[in-house]
Amino acid sequence: MSHSSSRLTGFARIFLLAIIAAGCATSAKETFFGKTKPPQANVLRYVSGSEPESLDPQIPTGQPEARICMALYSGLTEYDPKTTAPIPELAERWEVNKDSSEFVFHLRQDARFSNGDPITARDFVYTIRRGLSPELAARNASLAYYIKYAEGYNEGGVFVRDANGQFLLEKDFSDEAEQAKKPLSSKPVDSIASEYPPIPEEKTPGTDTPFHRFMHSPDRVVLPGDEKGRKKALDANPKLKNAIAGKEFVPVKPGDVGLEAVDDYTLRISLTQPAPFFISLMPHQFFRVVHEKTIEQFGNAWTDPSNIVTSGPFKLQSHKPYDRIVTVRDPMYWDAANVKLDGITFFALQDNATIMNLYKAGELDAMLNHSVPAAWLDEISPMKDFMDAPEAAIDYFLFNTTKGPTSDVRVRKALNMSIDKRALAAWRHIKPLTALTPEGIFPGYPQPKGDPFDPEKAKRLLAEAGYKDGSGKFDPKKFPSDQVELTTNPDGNNLPVAEFIQAQWKQNIELAIPIKIMEFKTFLVAQSKLDYKGIARTGWIADYMDPFNFLWLYYTPTGNNGTGWWDPKYVEILDEANRTIDPQKRYQLLAKAEAMALEIQPCIPLTTGATRWMKKPYVKGMYPNPQTMHAWKFVYIERDSAKWDYSVPRMVG
């Protein structure tokens, strides 16, 4: 997920400096920042960040939109207000088959859209198929690729059918070892009961159906739909190339995707691989349910306030772009009696200083994560309305492992080891990170430790890598400093952080590595093409709460990887982990993969994220959780000041 907020332009930076003077004017004794008078109306005034790309939950990718979608739409599960672990929402309960490759959701029968129509399993089938349709071109579609044939449908792929109507099957073109690893959802089953762990009798994971048997038949071959892509795929597999001769290509259709409404209130989802984390994905906006008739009737304009039909605890009243989105409690919502607020107004504000000013003046009640500017932290962090927690997010630098000195693992290790991450973390009021997953986010995960700060060892490694003088000692002059640069975009805190690390290298191993600044989008293009020298800044915010979401970054050689390092053995361990049913054993395998990647050092882990936002003490039911996602129905305004929040868990003392 991206945080598309806080892109500070030059003038805004100066503006911020000017306003720091404002901060200094407040007395240090104050418990809260600014006014603490609750609003007159029972309506929460929340800053959601930059203007949402769309109110269509399948379209936007950012967190600001996610929080608005949480008010307007319901999913099968919802984020727990404190931990963001999935809790039942429209699905009352669910069953998972023995290897987590098939899920059966039992929907509550009293759920309705804002126009009164009941929400059924068919609506979820429609919603996810729509999200996957190539015409919608949803950027989040890859989140649903775990579902059978979802990727093939989204990419416009084709099956291959012979004259007898038989489809070519994957098993005929891959080795047996590969086949043995297939999940239960791709193997024929005798009975539903044998596939699922024992459950009480009156609760069944649905009935066997022709579609279910289709899902459990051996996987069909899916080829790219376009000529060029297909030729490439076939050239790589001569056996397959010969087999397709004289056969017909049949496009993968929405009806082939592993989604089945077994009955009105039973939804069965079959996956291509074991994915124990799939339940954690369900609260993501991409999987929140939309109303088919409205979309078919109004097309692109269905999210207009006059047309929109929603499914969440709140419904849309008005939308003024670049200003505010007004939502009110939806009486049709199944749990409306327990929705405490009369409404939520989301303000589309981008500038952190403006947000802080409005908050101080009592015009806002709460704000999104990362709203407190770094320069204000000394003043804000002692305050009781400052919400800080470790975030399911990491900051790190990528290594270009394909060329230059950083293609040598010793150089990569040395550059990592010569940064005092504790000093960096202390300076940023944040937690240091040595591993690939954020620290302190996943309870029970045996996270491996990366290399500690050790400049002497770093020098030895660099000498071993050949950068040494006659006596065999490390010589910084031998290091080709014109071939390594630290590339970054100048937004947010990126530049000060880059400068801090540049100083660390200079001080600890006498290497002068230049910083190269690139405009944000230009930088992103360079990164994905591996078109940078040596080192590039990046970060990752979790899409779902599981260590796999971070280890997945190196699951494919392209995409978010950005380092050029990819190892099938690493992928194999991750696959094995996801096939493992016992959660602790699964965690151990994930940790094994993480340790393996740390040996290769494809990146420099820097810090675990920090949420950094504020809420007035009278706002209750909002917690500094690792994703800063708030299930809005639990939030309320407390008018009795004795019951206000006077202390919140703090990550930095």
Added chain:
Amino acid sequence: MLRFIIRRVIIIIPMLFIIVSLTWGLIRLAPGNFYTGEKKLSPAIEQNLREKYGLNKPWHTQYGKVLWNIIRFDFGSSLKYEGQSVNQILWRAFPVSAALGLCAYLLALAVGITTGTLAALRQNSWLDYASMALAMIGISIPNFVLGPLLVLVFGLTLFWLPPALWNGFPSKSIILPAITLSAIYIAYIARLTRSGMLEVMRSDYIRTARAKGLSESAVVTRHALRGGLLPVLSFSGPALAFLITGTVVVERVFALPGLGNYFINACFNRDEPLIIGIVAFIAIAVLAFNLLVDIAYGFIDPRIRY
């Protein structure tokens, strides 16, 4: 006169063509796309997006579509904001910028002309020095400094006015941004008025007016101002065009949903139709106001004939 106007209107067309083409070319030169984000896309998803928005068509088809859109004055759909048309955005954002710009403009004219005239009439008095010193400060302080300072005093210390946000027009929320925006124009207009008036007051026809026994106030208001304000007029025409078509800094500092705010974000987002729509809109406004000023000259200054 009519021929002059027609000639000027016709010239707007090639000017607009050049402006739009340059803008389009610059957007195309910038790396990245509206869908480029921190989270990378798979090639297939990128392909779906390019298909959906016609980005895989040849460049001349795309360029032709841009020109055709300008001719129809329908700029198509925003790429970043799914389901919103550029025209919709323009007609929603323009009134905000226009209300703010107009308030700032009227404030600038009223305060600027008054101060400038008084300074000229009392040349070399303390009033003259004080107002010109203030004008100098007004010109020197950029609005990204003035705005936050005003917010600090009136929004966060005295709590008189909201520190940001747009609560419609008229409302208290327009006061601080309007003052911030007008400061530099007040300063310019005051200085222009003063020098214009000083020059006019020494001219022969003012002496004649005084000689025929007119009161001093009648001399100033009926004769001197008309000539003395000509420099102000040629400055304030284009100024009005710029003011009402959105001001990036002030709108951003005060989080106002105006054209300027949309424009800067459209650039960051590489939202091509929106950028071109706003550029064309502003270009037309500026060209039109320049024309209006030229016409107004003909009425105010008896020496000018078309």
